[in-house]
């Protein structure tokens with residue numbers, strides 16, 4: 001990005017805003033196609049909330065599962081869902097327009113996106129919890145001004161629980177505005193359901209292949225740790241999380257028949273010493289939940305307590321140069337949560353270095369849009 005780019009971008013802005021420009025473009029060969037695709041892309045941004053709510057209706061009514069069993073007519077769906085055929089038609093036409101369902105002889109079948117959502121664990125669960133996010137975003141400017149309790153802060157029951165004062169600009173709503181509910185099970189279930197794509201993307205990396213004992217810090221109900229144990233047969237595991245989450249991890253380890261290779265430990269990673277007998281510690285989708293000052297406390301305690309363990313950080317990371325939908329989604333999400341930030345790789349490196357990590361390298365992710373990874377050591381490998 002330099003002065004030349006800025007000048008060209010200004011010129012483009014003026015051109016695109018001018019009605020005469022549209023007339024000229026649409027009169028050129030290929031111009032109509034370009035103008036139409038730009039118009040559709042702009043409409044998608046304008047109407048995005050309708051698409052998301054169409055998907056919310058499909059998920060809430062279990063429509064995708066019904067279509068997975070075979071094509072269904074509008075009338076058949078209407079009778080089963082206790083809706084009018086007209087209401088079902090509105091939902092299904094919208095879903096068809098976005099590739100969620102497909103027209104079949106005499107009815108509806110799964111579309112490419114609908115099949116992918118059913119096939120990839122976690123997306124439907126993510127969609128189902130979005131009514132909290134949607135409520136918080138109903139007045140986006142009010143959310144930006146902050147000061148009001150939010151549903152997402154209440155959903156993630158650990159928000160506002162760290163004693164570390166908020167230090168950065170991560171969120172407009174302060175933790176004190178949260179309404180902590182008591183139940184960690186809903187977010188733990190959601191995290192476990194959406195874990196498969198994370199684990200699949202990163203577990204092939206060398207630090208996991210070499211490790212003997214892994215501590216998955218903030219490991220939730222143990223889904224990542226269980227995937228690591230299944231992938232690496234010589235590995236043993238400790239899942240460390242808040243006391244109210246540990247029973248969920250213990251039950252999952254037992255259900256998976258892996259409790260002989262694993263245990264679960266109750267911990268507060270802001271308050272307790274983080275001295276682990278492990279050669280690898282993982283923080284999976286943990287750091288982005290917390291403001292910089294809190295992350296500095298956590299990483300400092302880890303570097304001090306477990307200087308010989310390699311640390312793997314796995315979470316979505318911001319791409320300022322080539323932003324994707326994630327770069328739009330997560331910053332709003334963390335603002336609604338009242339804490340946390342989607343960080344760039346460089347921002348994470350800066351926090352790690354400040355905490356005492358010297359040797360930091362990116363790891364390969366099979367799905368870098370959804371999740372990226374790095375390994376950090378206090379001493380060279």
Ligand SMILES: C[S@@+](CC[C@H](N)C(=O)[O-])C[C@H]1O[C@@H](n2cnc3c(N)ncnc32)[C@H](O)[C@@H]1O
Pocket residue numbers: 158184188191192195217218219220221223224240241242245267268269270283284285286289
């Ligand atoms: C976004 S979830 C990620 C869970 C899991 N690592 C995953 O990716 O599925 C964050 C986890 O951090 C845990 N956590 C939050 N604050 C904590 C604290 N102070 N001490 C220990 N764990 C904490 C939560 O209970 C939760 O399981």
